[in-house]
Amino acid sequence: MKNGLITLSQMQDGQQAVVSSVEGGRNLAEKLTAMGIRPGKLITRFCSMYMRGPITVRIDNVQVSLGRGIADKILVVPGGVTDANTACR
């Protein structure tokens, strides 16, 4: 992906990132914004289900689970991996 951006799906469990943009339509961007996922926010990918199941992320005090198709559309600037507590095991 250009400019060092990756999608939420490409992040690792336990990794942090800053949301850059949401592709694929206003509707989705709006819904995500409402739930707290919007450009500039620090997001932690907490955990993901087997077989391309949903990914659970954290933003502030909110936990949101979203399907891979949605995660594919969220572009982020990746950061480091946080403490082991948040990793998905």
Next chain:
Amino acid sequence: MQILLAGNPGAGKSVLFARLTGSHVISGNYPGTAIGFSSGNMQVGRHKADVIDTPGVYSLESSGKAGEVARQMLRAGDIIINVVNATNLERDLYLTLELLEERIPIVVALNVWDDARHIGINIDLNALERMLSVPVIPTVATTGEGIKDLVESIPRALMRDNPASSREERWARIGDIIAQSQQVTHRHHTLGETLADATVKPLSGTLIALLVAMTVFLFVRYGGEALFRFVANPIFKTLWLPVVSWVSTLTGSSGFWHDILIGRLVNGQVDFVESWGLLTTALYVPFALVLPYIITFYFALGLLEDTGYLPRLAVMIDTIMHRFGMHGYAIIPTILGFGCNVPAMLATRVLESRKERFIAMTLIAIAVPCASLQALILGIVGQHGIQYVAIIYATLLLAWVIIGILLNLLVKGFTPELLIEIPPYRLFPWKLTLEKLWLRVRGFIIEAVPIMIIAIPVINILNMAGVFQAVANFTAPVVSGLLGLPKDAVAAIFVAFFRMDAAMALLAPLGLSAKQLVVSSTMLVMFFPCIATLAIMLREMGFWNLLKSLGIMILAGLTAGALLNLLPI
């Protein structure tokens, strides 16, 4: 005066509503519990005011039904209590800013204040109040803290009518407000959180889900049986039976009135299941056979709902549900269906696409037996051995899977991806859970008992008039030929239309073999919904879709019945 409670999903509107009005609405710790409006009233100073609980929305611009409804509602209110979750201040303020642009007076209830304190979020109330320029009252809806202040602040509600702004402007404004009014102290992961996390991790989460499912099943099954054996049945046998026997002798042990009140005597005795009279079956079935399971089921469901486990379950099961053309959230209406199919159909409103809703509703109607029916299946089929009950459930599960896969392939439309908020766990919400249990038990009694009392004499009279026999002769080729049942069993299908449990009770006196019972109870579950479910399905999916759905049910029911009949059970 109309007071509207408005706020993001899960902010605590429904609990606050109960506090303000003293009336109860069903709430639960997962988004989308309230789909309709509830209204009640309260006293504000000397005036009486209507209070309206609304479904949660994140924004007035939200697409979809919820947003539309919220916008309509706004126009009807005189004052808004904007319920804001203090632990999600930044996010919840977006709706607040939108509301402040409307021409309507507002007070802000800064709810979940207790949790905010616990997790180290400090909010400067004065600063917040100053920046929003409306009263801000911290509240804890669950304990009642701050409610008095909130009520007193209602007359001070202010209309700001701020000029309309863009999204970016609102977020920028929220940034300012947060910077000036909120401080978050960092804190370490607690043991409780580590455990909570385990329920959404793949391996531990799957194991926990299986464990929870098994525990709930065993609890409902054996808890219900214990309530029946040690409470309900003894009450009927020792206290009510003498009264009924006395009435029986008084009315001369036979004749029209005897048949209506007591029903037929079985071997010269009153039989609470088979006699089929007003004072016998019409009371015994709902109160002794069904009520114990209603109590245990709704207690377990209430705990699952209030602790916040259900949305986690939705995450765990999402991948599987996609095979059936739905996302994981569809598991919640499905689970509700095991109590009663009617609220389950309503709960499918949280599913966004028409395809998803059609599949979810059809599958619930086909493969999810309500608590009343399950109680009778356990009671009547269970007498022949638990393996027969197991065959029924296995058949239903298989039907759910097969029909789900087929519908996913055949129904046009799309299945959206899962996108849900996972609420924090709430431990031991005993008071809420018990109140809700009472609400549901009362609902069951109010709905089921009158129908039983009307249906039983009507069925009796139809029976005396020979109507069922005539129908039975007509349908005999299918009922006896295809399904291997005595032709009189067809009466149960008609009765099932009114009450599923009564239909099972009607089968009891026919002396069916275990296999015939398996076939007929599976048919009852799958073949056709009861009238209340049918009415709600008509409203929710429309006439043509309902016809399609019914076609699938009838086909599925007959196929399952015929196949079971061929099996060497």
